Amino acid sequence: MIQTADRLKTVQEYYFSKKLREVRGLMAQGKPIINMGIGSPDLTPSEHVLKAIQNSVFEAGAHQYQSYQGLPQLREAIASFYNKRFDVTADPATEILPLMGSKEGIMHISLAFLNAGDEVLIPNPGYPTYTSVTNLVGAVPTYYDLTEENGWFPDLEVLEEQDLSKVKIMWLSYPHMPTGATATREQFVKIVAFAKKHTILLVNDNPYSFVLNTDPASILSIPNAKDVCLELNSLSKTFNMAGWRVGFVLGSEEHINAILKVKSNMDSGMFYGIQKGAIAALESSDDWFVELNKVYSARRELIFQLADTLGCSYDRDAVGLFVWAKLPEGSVASEAFIDQILYKKDLFITPGTIFGSNGEGYIRFSLCITEDKIKEAIARF
Numbered sequence: 503m504i505q506t507a508d509r510l511k512t513v514q515e516y517y518f519s520k521k522l523r524e525v526r527g528l529m530a531q532g533k534p535i536i537n538m539g540i541g542s543p544d545l546t547p548s549e550h551v552l553k554a555i556q557n558s559v560f561e562a563g564a565h566q567y568q569s570y571q572g573l574p575q576l577r578e579a580i581a582s583f584y585n586k587r588f589d590v591t592a593d594p595a596t597e598i599l600p601l602m603g604s605k606e607g608i609m610h611i612s613l614a615f616l617n618a619g620d621e622v623l624i625p626n627p628g629y630p631t632y633t634s635v636t637n638l639v640g641a642v643p644t645y646y647d648l649t650e651e652n653g654w655f656p657d658l659e660v661l662e663e664q665d666l667s668k669v670k671i672m673w674l675s676y677p678h679m680p681t682g683a684t685a686t687r688e689q690f691v692k693i694v695a696f697a698k699k700h701t702i703l704l705v706n707d708n709p710y711s712f713v714l715n716t717d718p719a720s721i722l723s724i725p726n727a728k729d730v731c732l733e734l735n736s737l738s739k740t741f742n743m744a745g746w747r748v749g750f751v752l753g754s755e756e757h758i759n760a761i762l763k764v765k766s767n768m769d770s771g772m773f774y775g776i777q778k779g780a781i782a783a784l785e786s787s788d789d790w791f792v793e794l795n796k797v798y799s800a801r802r803e804l805i806f807q808l809a810d811t812l813g814c815s816y817d818r819d820a821v822g823l824f825v826w827a828k829l830p831e832g833s834v835a836s837e838a839f840i841d842q843i844l845y846k847k848d849l850f851i852t853p854g855t856i857f858g859s860n861g862e863g864y865i866r867f868s869l870c871i872t873e874d875k876i877k878e879a880i881a882r883f
């Protein structure tokens with residue numbers, strides 16, 4: 503085998519990739535596994551979204567390479583969506599860049615702004631990709647603690663005491679995954695001021711604002727936030743389009759241009775039909791969100807019951823696509839806990855530790871599972 507690059511030593515196979523292989527193996531042995539691990543929406547996109555992609559495939563030019571910046575109509579639809587839903591103004595010509603899912607944006611932003619040795623502030627617990635991408639580009643992950651006691655929001659006084667001179671990017675994700683915590687406007691104001699003071703690029707990764715959340719918020723609604731902030735967003739969870747791979751990043755023209763410089767050297771545009779479907783989704787009426795949340799709300803009530811059965815505690819006011827539950831006092835560690843349930847009850851739940859050491863003592867249930875399956879899971883106890 504040809505020797506791989508050194509950077510490959512900095513990352514491991516994604517936990518889900520490994521664990522789901524094991525789960526599939528158990529299924530192949532005939533085990534009736536119920537998978538509550540991953541946040542991949544099982545519901546379908548709306549009818550008008552499906553019609554839009556269907557109709558698009560017969561249009562002239564539909565199968566050619568597309569613009570690196572996406573269709574102007576897509577950028578306009580994103581701008582209108584942000585204006586209507588978050589009261590944020592962004593220029594569709596210069597301040598918005600469509601992405602093939604927000605996950606790729608994490609890599610593009612890192613390639614655009616990080617040199618080897620730069621430090622990156624990453625939430626613990628948080629989305630594991632921030633760490634792996636930071637490592638892949640030769641930068642250095644520096645974790646900040648999120649705890650139940652501080653409302654899963656960074657303690658800026660503690661951060662101020664650290665040497666921040668090498669920090670270039672800070673990843674933020676509100677509503678927070680995995681805990682479902684939200685940030686207040688005051689907290690956003692404070693953290694934007696902190697980023698300005700230390701010349702840090704603050705990136706809010708915001709794919710969960712529309713799931714079980716009555717007050718969607720964007721960090722870009724803070725005055726002059728664009729000076730130091732970017733925001734990633736995604737159609738994956740909001741419109742049940744995870745497999746379509748549509749996301750986008752908003753920010754100042756200078757920051758967006760830097761990301762475009764990377765991205766235009768990596769892909770050759772997003773399929774036309776997917777862009778047409780994305781436009782239709784972004785134009786959805788309020789009813790879409792009401793109906794979506796009715797389903798998730800009913801599922802979440804059942805997940806709460808399941809968590810009660812397991813003796814776990816949780817925050818009923820948390821938002822997003824998951825229930826983050828604290829294990830009962832004196833319980834075994836998270837990974838041992840979920841393994842016991844996997845092997846004894848054929849139920850897969852995510853251990854909190856895959857999101858960082860502060861996830862120890864917690865487990866995460868996904869709401870991407872039918873009510874019948876959740877009831878079946880409860881019955882197994």
Ligand SMILES: Cc1ncc(COP(=O)(O)O)c(C=O)c1O
Pocket residue numbers: 541602603604605606629675679707709735736737738744747748749
């Ligand atoms: C916090 C967070 N950011 C980003 C993503 C990536 O979403 P996508 O690439 O589908 O837009 C996810 C997906 O699970 C996530 O949980």
